[in-house]
Amino acid sequence: MRRLLCTAAGSVMLLTGAASAAPLSVDITAIVQHPALDAVREGVKKGLADAGMKEGTDVTFAFESAQGSPATAAQIARKFVGESPAAIVAISTPSAQAAAAATKSVPIVFSAVTDPAGAQLVKSVEKPGGNVTGVSDMLPVKDQVALIHEITPDVKRVGFIYNPGEANSVSSLKAFKEAAAASGLSVVEGPATRSADVQATVRSLVGKVDALYVPTDNTIVSAFEGAVSVANSAKLPFYAADTDTVKRGALAAVGFNYFDVGVETGQVVAKILKGEKAGEIPVVFAKGTDLQVNKTTAAKIGLTIPEAVLGRAKVVE
Structure with missing residues (x-):
């Protein structure tokens, strides 16, 4: 069997045995559901698929919306952390902040966050540190x-x-x-x-x-x-x-086209699932308007x- 280990530094290791590999789990949360954030979620799946990670075979997804409540976002984050996923994708600043507060070990990839440094999610956009990185939609x-x-x-x-x-x-x-x-x-x-x-x-x-x-x-x-x-x-x-x-x-x-923002986010997630540490991946700024x-x-x-x-x-x- 292949097992996923999340180390204290937030890195991901895959241990491969003779049996076929189990898919890695990616938990996705958003502060609320509306077309742009829903498009991000679908884009994440596409980004992972483009990276060669097939849903159901290589990766599985879970999703929960906080329905606009920061308190619910915190509950979802704690629940996801307890499930020990390969990574948590947090769409929007409140959900990302809730996830970051809930764990210092499970890798977190934020998306649709305008100012990640200002939101205290990363030490800097060049060198995030810790277990958090992601994609910023800094507005034009x-x-x-x-x-x-x-x-x-x-x-x-x-x-x-x-x-x-x-x-x-x-x-x-x-x-x-x-x-x-x-x-x-x-x-x-x-x-x-x-x-x-x-x-x-x-x-x-x-x-x-x-x-x-x-x-x-x-x-x-x-x-x-x-x-x-x-x-x-x-x-x-x-x-x-x-x-x-x-x-x-x-x-x-x-x-921005938020499906494209999601694709960029999925590409970051793929790097983590393939062994890179979240805190060593620079924040990506969404491209194209x-x-x-x-x-x-x-x-x-x-x-x-x-x-x-x-x-x-x-x-x-």
């Missing part, structure tokens, strides 16, 4: 601010809707404010700590801002339909960092998307 905020100017040049005040309890979003807010200030935009914060608060937060910004923006914030994105319905009623352009929200009603987004726009939403709010933008868009809804 300058491109996002430029898009706001290009589609809606008269916008002066942008409402930034986010959960201040998400480290990702706090880092994104800082970066967005810097990019906005450099281009003459002011930012009005719209905090919402629960998905149930999102619509009320959007309503509170009506009349105070000229446009809305949401980063890759899981609390807001999981309640996006309600948020965008309020924005449309108020004729407010709603921009996003999560490209999956465009088909859900966002006016436009410049961001997509521009997506929604002409239906534009029509609802009485806006025309410039032809130059439509011509560059990878997806037009």
